[in-house]
Amino acid sequence: MIPAGHHLGQGRRAVLTALAFGVTAVIIYALFSSGFGRLPRSAAPMPMPVPVREVGPPARPMGAAVPALAVVSDDLWLTYLPRGLENSRAGGASARFGTAGRFVEARMERGTVAAGWDGYRERITVLDARATTVRGRPAVAGRHPAGGRMIVWLERPGAGAWIRVSDSLGGELAAIAASAKAPVGD
Numbered sequence: 001m002i003p004a005g006h007h008l009g010q011g012r013r014a015v016l017t018a019l020a021f022g023v024t025a026v027i028i029y030a031l032f033s034s035g036f037g038r039l040p041r042s043a044a045p046m047p048m049p050v051p052v053r054e055v056g057p058p059a060r061p062m063g064a065a066v067p068a069l070a071v072v073s074d075d076l077w078l079t080y081l082p083r084g085l086e087n088s089r090a091g092g093a094s095a096r097f098g099t100a101g102r103f104v105e106a107r108m109e110r111g112t113v114a115a116g117w118d119g120y121r122e123r124i125t126v127l128d129a130r131a132t133t134v135r136g137r138p139a140v141a142g143r144h145p146a147g148g149r150m151i152v153w154l155e156r157p158g159a160g161a162w163i164r165v166s167d168s169l170g171g172e173l174a175a176i177a178a179s180a181k182a183p184v185g186d
Helices: 006-034 117-123 167-178
Strands: 069-072 074-077 087-091 094-098 103-110 127-136 137-142 149-156 159-165
Touching: 006 069, 006 117, 006 149, 069 094, 069 103, 074 103, 117 149, 127 167, 149 167, 159 167
Parallel strands: none
Antiparallel strands: 069 074, 087 094, 094 103, 103 159, 127 137, 137 149, 149 159
């Protein structure tokens, strides 16, 4: 049997349901419009585009290096290298550009050694490490035990990368790392 006066409670429940729906909609809208949960922007400085003022190709001084694609491995390449660096060693998953005093080394490591960020980070020794990002991915930058500056990041699960530069190119490290490209994940 239905108790007498049951119609009075349904109106109150309908009002409370509508009020709860409205409050929920306002909270969801506030969360999405506040940016909560968005990834932070990359801390690596991005090179600013230079406005083109000439119609034809710019004149290059005699002996100046022409920008080229620097291939590290089959799934990692660099689109920026400081001028005057030539490939001095390549093979497998690593490459070295430059000379003994002025160099860039890059390496891509695949498999279980780079399965996750925590494990990969512990595997690579970086002195005076500080947290940063490379194209939105977590990274650490600091000094390499054998000298120079170094940055390490996980390109994707199963693929970790690091770049080491000589002390003379330490100011270029962030730009070189930001120029790294991979076919999956970019």
